[in-house]
Amino acid sequence: MAENNSGLIKLNSLTERQQTITTIQPSYDALCDRFYLETATDLALRSGDGTITRQKQAFLDNREKRMIELMHMMQTQSYTFSELHQKIIYEPKKRIIDVPDFFPDRIIERAATDLIKPLIIDSLVRNTYGSIKGRGLHDCAAQIKMAVALAGPNAYFVKIDAKHYYESIDHDRLKRILRDLLEDDRLYDLFCGIIDAHKKGLAIGVYPSQYLANLYLSIVDWVMIEGYGFKYYFRYMDDIVIILPNKQEANRALDILKYLFALIKLTIKNNERVAPLTYGIDFCGYVFYPTHTALRKSIKLRAQRKARLLDKMGVSDEVWKQQMAAYYGWFVHADCAHLWLSLVKHRHIHYKNKMKTLAEIKESLSGMFDLPKSAFVPINKLANIEILVKDTKILPPFDQDDDKRQHDRIAIKFAYLDQAGEHYTISGSIAVVERLSRYKEHLPFTLKIVERISARKKTYYCIE
Numbered sequence: 001m002a003e004n005n006s007g008l009i010k011l012n013s014l015t016e017r018q019q020t021i022t023t024i025q026p027s028y029d030a031l032c033d034r035f036y037l038e039t040a041t042d043l044a045l046r047s048g049d050g051t052i053t054r055q056k057q058a059f060l061d062n063r064e065k066r067m068i069e070l071m072h073m074m075q076t077q078s079y080t081f082s083e084l085h086q087k088i089i090y091e092p093k094k095r096i097i098d099v100p101d102f103f104p105d106r107i108i109e110r111a112a113t114d115l116i117k118p119l120i121i122d123s124l125v126r127n128t129y130g131s132i133k134g135r136g137l138h139d140c141a142a143q144i145k146m147a148v149a150l151a152g153p154n155a156y157f158v159k160i161d162a163k164h165y166y167e168s169i170d171h172d173r174l175k176r177i178l179r180d181l182l183e184d185d186r187l188y189d190l191f192c193g194i195i196d197a198h199k200k201g202l203a204i205g206v207y208p209s210q211y212l213a214n215l216y217l218s219i220v221d222w223v224m225i226e227g228y229g230f231k232y233y234f235r236y237m238d239d240i241v242i243i244l245p246n247k248q249e250a251n252r253a254l255d256i257l258k259y260l261f262a263l264i265k266l267t268i269k270n271n272e273r274v275a276p277l278t279y280g281i282d283f284c285g286y287v288f289y290p291t292h293t294a295l296r297k298s299i300k301l302r303a304q305r306k307a308r309l310l311d312k313m314g315v316s317d318e319v320w321k322q323q324m325a326a327y328y329g330w331f332v333h334a335d336c337a338h339l340w341l342s343l344v345k346h347r348h349i350h351y352k353n354k355m356k357t358l359a360e361i362k363e364s365l366s367g368m369f370d371l372p373k374s375a376f377v378p379i380n381k382l383a384n385i386e387i388l389v390k391d392t393k394i395l396p397p398f399d400q401d402d403d404k405r406q407h408d409r410i411a412i413k414f415a416y417l418d419q420a421g422e423h424y425t426i427s428g429s430i431a432v433v434e435r436l437s438r439y440k441e442h443l444p445f446t447l448k449i450v451e452r453i454s455a456r457k458k459t460y461y462c463i464e
Contacts, residue, residue: 026115028186031074031108037067040111044102047110047207055102070104077186081105081197087205097205098198105197106207112190113208119181120211125221126380126451129284130237131210134459137284140236141333144243144288147232148277150376151243153290155277156250158242160257162217163267165238166209167201169216170265174202177215213237220260228256231381234283241283250274285330292335300339303327307343317347368393368424369413375423379461382425383451387414390422390444392436408433417446431462 030036045056052060059066073079082105084098100106121132129140148155162168175192182188194208202209217235224230224242230253232243240257244250254274261268281288285296295303306327310320324343331340367373369391391413409428415421427433432449439445448464 025183026119026187028184028190030115031111031187031190032071034067034071037070037074037107037111040114041067041070041107043114044106044110047106053102059103066103070107073104074108077189079104079108079193081193084198084203084206095204098203099205100197100203108190109194109207112187112194113211116182116187116191117211120215123181124214124218125225125233125235126383127225127234128214128218128221129235131214137236138329138333140234140284141286141288141293144234144241144281144283144286145293145333146378147234147243148281148288148290148293150373151232151245151277151290153278154246155290156244156247157273157275157277157281158240158244158250158254158257159273159281159283160240160254160268161271162238162261163269164201165266166204166213168266169201169213171195171201173264174212174216177219178212181215210237216264220257220264223260224253224256228253236284239283241281243277243281247274247276286334293333295330295334295336295339299327299330300336303330303343311345317349320347321349368411369422371413371422371424375421377423377425379425379427379429379449380451380459382449383461384448386417386446386448388417388444388446389414389436392440392443394433394437395426410436412436427461429461431460435463 045052045060082101084100087097087099089095089097100109124132127143129135129137174195178188178191182191191208191212194206195202195212197203198206202213214237217238221233221235224233230242230244234241242250242253244253251274254272258268277288277290280294282296285299287294287296303324307320307324310323315323328340331337367375389412393411393413395409395411409426410433411424411426413422413424415423427449449461450464452460452462
C-alpha cells in the first residue's frame, strides 16, 4: 500500500489481501442444488423469533410448488427482488428496519449469504467483531481488556463511529470490494441485485446487510493494522477503538481515520473522542479502565430492574437463574462481583466462577525470560508469520479451577526474522504446547504459527 505525498497510505482494494485467503471460492451452482435451497429455506423459516407469519404460512401451504419455482428462478437467473417493507422494532430503543418478502427474497438472500459468509469472514481482521460466530460483544470485551492491561495507565485511546452507517454505504465501492472477492460472475451479479434492491446504502434488517456492512469497512481495518501498524485496534461493526501510547499518536490515528472514512464516503459522528485511558473507554456495553472494567450504567440499571421484578413475582431460584443468565454474561467480563451478589441476595444459585479481575489478567501477562511486559505479543498477532523460537517455558493452566481447561500453557521467547529485538508470547493451544515441548532440545529453530477453525467454528492455533 503506497503512501501519498501527505504521508497517508492510500486505500487499496482487497486484491492484495486475497492472496492470503485460503477459503474455497463459492460457486453459484450451489444455489441451484435442491438440498442446499431446502436447508436455506428451513433456516429462513426459523429466522427472527421463529414466529410463523402469514407470508411463511402461505409458503408452507404450497411448499413443493414454491420450491420448484425457486429452483427454476435460480437455474435461469429470472428472479427479481421485490420492494422492501418497513417495520418498527424495539431492542430496547425504537428502530425502523426493512423487511423483504419471504418468498423468494429472504430465501435467496439467506442461501447466497451463507454461501459467501466464510469468504467474507476470512477477509476480515481478527479484531473485527459483530455478526461473526465466536466474535461477539463479550469476545470483543475480553480482547480490549487484555489490550488495556498491556497498554498501561499512561496510554490514550481514540473512539469513533460512523454517522448513519448503513444508509451511507456507497453501492459502487461495495460492489468493487465484492468484485475483488468473488470470482463467480453469476454470484457477483446476484449480490449486486441484493445491494441495489435498497436505493440508498444497505437495508437494516436484511440478512446479507450485516455481513456486507462488516466487509465494507474491512479495508480500513487492514490499512490501520497492516499499513500503519496500530497494534490495539478494535472494530465492532462501525464503532472503532484504538489504544495508543500517547496523545500525539492518538491524534495521528484520528486524522488517518478521518482521511480513510472520507475516501469511502463515510462521515464520522461528532462524538469522536481522544482521551487518556484513565478516563475509561465506553465500548460494547463496558467501560474499560487501567485498574478495572465496569459495566455501562444502562446495563446495570436494566439488570437491577429485572432482578427486582423477578423478586417481586416470587419466582423460583431456577427460573431466576434462567431469566438472569444473559445479564450474568455481561457481569462475567466486568469487575463487579459485589454488585452481582447484591442481585442474587439469599438465593441458592451457583454459577461457574468465570469472573476474572484485571489484576489476574496482568499477573498472567507478567514479564518472562527477563523481558519487559512491553515485549509481550498476543498469539493472534503472530498468525501466519515466520518467527525464530529461542526458548520455551511451560506454565500452569490459567483456569486452575476449571476442569475443562486443566492443561498447561507455554511461553515462547522469539524474534522476528526481519527485525532486531526479542519478544515473547503465551499459548494455551494443546497442539502448540505438545509440538514445542517435543522439539525443545533443538532450539533455536524457525516456525510459523497458523490460525485454524475447528469443526465447531472455534479458532485455534497450531504450528506449520
